[in-house]
Amino acid sequence: MVHMVGAGPGAPDLITMRGKELLSKADVIIYAGSLVNPQLLDYKKEECLVYDSARMTLEEVISVIEKAESEQKMTVRLHTGDPSLYGAIREQMDQLEARGISYEVCPGVSSLSGAASALKMEYTLPDVSQSVVITRMAGRTPVPEKESIASFASHGATMVIFLSTGMLKALSEELVKGGYLPETPAAIVYKATWEEEKTVICTVGTLKESAEKNNIKKTALIIVGNAVSQNAYQRSKLYDPDFTTEYRKGTGEPS
Structure with missing residues (x-):
């Protein structure tokens, strides 16, 4: 299985709980070294193999994943922020699907x-x-x-x-x-x-x-x-005492 994990915006404690757990279980981690905080690699197990995708092509990334799959290993593909935004994950998923390799996406904080x-x-x-x-x-x-x-x-x-x-x-x-x-x-x-x-x-x-x-x-x-600038704005209707919602009666509404 391949897990495409969102690393979050930078601070190592802003990865999701799921993402952190997947990192700790991974046999292989391929991370975007030019963007992902390397402190996140502190969550990996000692014997985990780590590759920096900043120096790799798509074909090389897929080759590493294929080798891991042939050895029954679990791979984490670690992307900066949330992988759905400028993560170039569609092309990776297409390659994995073409090879019959299962994958999941773990969202991250953008x-x-x-x-x-x-x-x-x-x-x-x-x-x-x-x-x-x-x-x-x-x-x-x-x-x-x-x-x-x-x-x-x-x-x-x-x-x-x-x-x-x-x-x-x-x-x-x-x-x-x-x-x-x-x-x-x-x-x-x-x-x-x-x-x-x-x-x-x-x-x-x-x-x-x-x-x-x-x-x-x-x-x-x-x-x-x-x-x-946040200088001039209207307060939220949701918390306006005059405003009636599904959960409370507003003071500005007739009884």
Whole structure:
């Protein structure tokens, strides 16, 4: 059996209980060494074989898994954050299915959640933004034209932008092209939940200079939208004493 496990955003205690248990039982671990906190490997058993996929191709990863399967060993494929977001797991699952190898996916805490905790913010503030766009800039890996930064920016929703720290000048231009004002609140979160975590509050127009000033070149999330400032919003109806819910009668409702 192969288990694709979400490692969480960085801090070793933010992996799920299930993920930690699978790591402790694994005979083989293949982990994304360029992104996953190596402290997570402290959970493995002593005789476990460990491979760093940062130096491997898809074919090499599958070859290691095939060998483990032939020896009746259990493999954990350890991905950063939650494997369903930019984890390149579909291509691995297709390869495993083609070979008749069983697998399961163990979800993880995404770095977008880690970034929100670092900023002490809520992405979905009432009367500010009730939607979150998770996307990335087009680079060496293309993005469908209909999913351009500018097209998403036109909605004015909160945006969480992955894998784009090296293109911040172009990112600012695309955000403004789509409708965000240069003074729209933004944040850069470097290595959310790691010991070296760093947060920078800035604006859409100052993303590049803010990253340069703080020597942030990669491994960061960009958060854009008025939810970053948290200045003016409506309180939740769910906890409003005037509001009736399934579980309690609101004081503003007739008796």
